[in-house]
Amino acid sequence: MLNxxxxxxxxxxxxxxxxxxxxxxxxxxxxQRVLEELRDPEHxxxxxxxxxxxxxxxxxxxxxxxxxxxxxxxxAIDSIPQAVSLMGSSAVESLAVSVAVGRSLPQNATPxxxxxxxxxxxxxxxxxxxxxxxxLHPATAVQSYTAALLxxxxxxxxxxxxxxxxxxxxxHWHENADDLAELEQSEFGWNHPEVARWIAEQWGLPExxxxxxxxxxxxxxxxxDCPPAVTLVSCLVEDxxxxxxxxxxxxxHARYGIPTDDLETLIRSSFEDADALTRLxx
Numbered sequence: 066m067l068n069x070x071x072x073x074x075x076x077x078x079x080x081x082x083x084x085x086x087x088x089x090x091x092x093x094x095x096x097q098r099v100l101e102e103l104r105d106p107e108h109x110x111x112x113x114x115x116x117x118x119x120x121x122x123x124x125x126x127x128x129x130x131x132x133x134x135x136x137x138x139x140x141a142i143d144s145i146p147q148a149v150s151l152m153g154s155s156a157v158e159s160l161a162v163s164v165a166v167g168r169s170l171p172q173n174a175t176p177x178x179x180x181x182x183x184x185x186x187x188x189x190x191x192x193x194x195x196x197x198x199x200x201l202h203p204a205t206a207v208q209s210y211t212a213a214l215l216x217x218x219x220x221x222x223x224x225x226x227x228x229x230x231x232x233x234x235x236x237h238w239h240e241n242a243d244d245l246a247e248l249e250q251s252e253f254g255w256n257h258p259e260v261a262r263w264i265a266e267q268w269g270l271p272e273x274x275x276x277x278x279x280x281x282x283x284x285x286x287x288x289x290d291c292p293p294a295v296t297l298v299s300c301l302v303e304d305x306x307x308x309x310x311x312x313x314x315x316x317x318h319a320r321y322g323i324p325t326d327d328l329e330t331l332i333r334s335s336f337e338d339a340d341a342l343t344r345l346x347x
Contacts, residue, residue, distance in 0.1 A: 177232035
């Protein structure tokens with residue numbers, strides 16, 4: 066019988082128990098300071114740009130991402146102050162988080178986890194979510210991009226900390242195309258969206274982004290917790306033969322009535338943008 070008075074573990078304790086000897090990397094100090102500055106109601110574009118510029122790697126990656134085909138800017142953005150001024154605080158926050166998280170993920174491959182394959186699938190979800198959001202709910206386009214890019218961010222940590230146990234689940238997933246979250250729940254009693262939430266909380270990521278990452282497999286999640294575009298693209302997987310596009314088209318057409326020809330064009334264009342974005346992430 067469950068003890069109703071048993072103390073619930075904190076996210077930090079849950080992660081410590083789960084990852085064991087594997088040490089979660091410390092989130093970029095500059096990124097942390099940028100997030101803190103953006104949450105300050107007194108912040109200015111100049112103060113945010115000044116902080117970002119203290120990390121040349123972060124600022125360069127952010128500019129490359131903003132100027133990639135995935136964002137379709139009408140003219141090149143060539144400085145951090147210009148990016149902050151033109152894009153606004155929320156967009157800069159989302160992009161800074163996505164770049165900083167990408168730099169913090171384990172880079173090495175294990176026998177059952179291929180980092181490049183992971184990033185390609187992540188980039189496809191991000192660019193497709195952004196394109197769908199621009200059509201369905203434009204105000205959340207950047208949030209949808211970031212949440213979709215990072216929704217599987219727990220997987221590299223799990224693959225590195227539990228290569229044998231988690232590798233078995235990854236192999237089954239790749240070979241049978243089952244739902245990964247359901248496989249994890251059945252095998253371990255937790256799933257990667259839940260673990261991603263713990264990591265996001267540990268790093269102090271924005272609450273709205275944390276909620277969207279945690280709910281990306283929940284098609285019934287309220288839009289204020291997770292933009293619909295993010296849950297739609299969660300069916301896109303790491304499989305070049307069948308990356309889940311037909312399922313995405315069927316679900317999106319049934320729910321929102323977008324013609325299948327339009328969706329095919331949108332996905333094809335998004336995947337082309339993802340190829341360019343993957344090269345930046347690598």
